Each structure stands twice: as C-alpha cells, then as structure tokens.
Amino acid sequence: MTTKAFVIGHPIAHSRSPLIHGTWLREHGIDGTYEAIDVPPDALESFFERLRGGEFAGGNVTIPHKQAVFALCDSVDELARKIGAVNTLVARDGKVHGTNTDYLGFLGNLDAKAPSWSDCLDCALVLGAGGAARAVLVALQSRNIPIVLLNRTRGTADRLASELGPEGFTVGTLENINASAPHAGLVVNTTSIGMHGTRFDHFDISLLRPGTLVTDIVYSPLETPLLADARARGLPTVDGLGMLLHQAVPGFAAWFGVQPAVTPDLRARIEATLDH
Known part of the structure; x- marks a missing residue:
C-alpha cells in the first residue's frame, strides 16, 4: 500500500519539501508520495481528522500553522514544547504526535x-x-x-x-x-x-x-x-539551505522507515530552484 506524507501551510506552493522527499522516495524505491497541501487556518481541524483517519503517515507543518497544531496534536514531545512550535507530525493508531526537527x-x-x-x-x-x-x-x-x-x-x-x-x-x-x-x-x-x-x-x-x-x-x-x-x-x-535539508531527515525516517542522506546531488537539485 502506498504510504502518503505531506507538507501543509498557507500558502504552500513555494515549498521545496516535495522536491526533497520526492528525491529520497525515488532513490530508495519506496512506494510513497509526498505532496504540498494548502490548508487555510479554518480548515486545519478537519485536516487533522483526515490524518487521524489513516490517510497519511504524517507530514511537515510550515507557516502559519507551527503554533496552531499544538492544540490539535494528541501528544507533543518536550523538545517541541520548549521550542514552542511543531514542524513534524507522525500519525499512528488514530493519534497524531508532534515534534520539531528544526533544531x-x-x-x-x-x-x-x-x-x-x-x-x-x-x-x-x-x-x-x-x-x-x-x-x-x-x-x-x-x-x-x-x-x-x-x-x-x-x-x-x-x-x-x-x-x-x-x-x-x-x-x-x-x-x-x-x-x-x-x-x-x-x-x-x-x-x-x-x-x-x-x-x-x-x-x-x-x-x-x-x-x-x-x-x-x-x-x-x-x-x-x-x-x-x-x-x-x-x-x-x-x-541556510542545509538546515532545510537536514531537518527533513527525521520525518522521512519516521514515515517511510528509511534514514535518507543529505547528498551533494540533493543539495544541487534544490539549489537550482533558488534565487542566488
């Protein structure tokens, strides 16, 4: 069965996360998807119901939702509480766990x-x-x-x-x-x-x-x-590009069961999409 993950934000079209995770999915031959989903603030709660329902293994959270998801998660680890933001969600057994991988x-x-x-x-x-x-x-x-x-x-x-x-x-x-x-x-x-x-x-x-x-x-x-x-x-x-790449590693490992590597090829792929 295809394992699905996401990044949510509003707006979200600018996100490089689908390119990062899509590269890793192809490299490892994983039957999985990672998509950018535009979720307005007033639709965040209903999106979490989809997450609890098993549609996704989890995903990333970006602006403006990193604080708002606190109240919606079933559990949030101590690190995310100290940082004051959640950027990674993992869904298991109808529950959503929040953490922060930015550090x-x-x-x-x-x-x-x-x-x-x-x-x-x-x-x-x-x-x-x-x-x-x-x-x-x-x-x-x-x-x-x-x-x-x-x-x-x-x-x-x-x-x-x-x-x-x-x-x-x-x-x-x-x-x-x-x-x-x-x-x-x-x-x-x-x-x-x-x-x-x-x-x-x-x-x-x-x-x-x-x-x-x-x-x-x-x-x-x-x-x-x-x-x-x-x-x-x-x-x-x-x-700052390496911070974006390295923060993505723990989430990918949690959702897809493989620890990916941040390689020069991956960096070059993302760098080609940036303003210099």
Whole structure:
C-alpha cells in the first residue's frame, strides 16, 4: 500500500519539501508520495481528522500553522514544547504526535559544513528573537554554548530568554551588535534581513575575530548580504539551505522507515530552484 506524507501551510506552493522527499522516495524505491497541501487556518481541524483517519503517515507543518497544531496534536514531545512550535507530525493508531526537527536541521547543517564548529565556542551571537530563533537557541543550549541574543525590541528578547531559561543568555538590542561582535565565535541571523536585498546596515563585519563562523537561516537568496560581506572578509560561512535539508531527515525516517542522506546531488537539485 502506498504510504502518503505531506507538507501543509498557507500558502504552500513555494515549498521545496516535495522536491526533497520526492528525491529520497525515488532513490530508495519506496512506494510513497509526498505532496504540498494548502490548508487555510479554518480548515486545519478537519485536516487533522483526515490524518487521524489513516490517510497519511504524517507530514511537515510550515507557516502559519507551527503554533496552531499544538492544540490539535494528541501528544507533543518536550523538545517541541520548549521550542514552542511543531514542524513534524507522525500519525499512528488514530493519534497524531508532534515534534520539531528544526533544531536538528540547524545542528546538522553546521556539523556537516563546519565540523567541530562548537568545540570550545565561547560565545554565539544570535540576531533576532522571533519564532525562527527558538529552535536555533535550543540547539545552541544543547551544546552548552553561551548566547548573546540581540533583537530589534529588547522586551521580546527578554521574554524569549526567560522562557528558555535565562542562564547562559545575555540580552540586548540590535543597536548593540558592534559592541558584541568582537566577542563572538559564531554569528547566526534568524531574522528575515537578507531577503529582498535587505542588510544589516550598521553591522561592521570587520569587528568580528578571524575565524568567526557566520551563518544565516535564510536560504533564498542562497548568499545573503551578511554572508557575502563575511566571505569578503575571509570569514567561514554556512548558508541556510542545509538546515532545510537536514531537518527533513527525521520525518522521512519516521514515515517511510528509511534514514535518507543529505547528498551533494540533493543539495544541487534544490539549489537550482533558488534565487542566488
């Protein structure tokens, strides 16, 4: 019997997930499908009934549903609760379990592209305290890395640090970016700055120490102005595409029973669809 999985969002046509999972399905000769389904917020509950009814083995969740699905899942693991969002659903025996694989995507991307990046890392500078930052912060906490969290509004950053456990956090606004830069061994952009040609206008990249790793969770464009500026200074960089690829692995394994690999061929296939 064909095993079916999905990604739901609203809108959803832009999603690269069907290309990722479709590639793995063909590689492994699996009798399965993975489709993008546009589910408006008011249709989310009825979609979950289809999921409980056995139509799908599970699927991914993207904007704007990552928080809303909490109330609809029959169980949500501790990690997803801490991150505050669910991006992966697994359906079994009429029940839906929610988890979050974004933190694995973040760690897997850096581990693959910058091995040993977290060894002896004394400070990570994280830009942004929105929903996308939560998985990154939990991932850094799992490696016991001290974090400087800067956000446009200080109150949002304070609340997020408090929710995740204030130990290990230093909080400020983006106006503090140049003062914090010399102390960072890793810089992570979790904001949307970098899309549509936007940049951190007041960030002096030259203040970063030689060898500081700069990464961005934005993957379209593949090289954001932040990454381009860092590379021009001779700093190591990691783009955000790998996070998308690596976060997909645990879900595929749960639904289809095979642990897929993130390969250069897969990356090239997805990269060809992106703005550069």
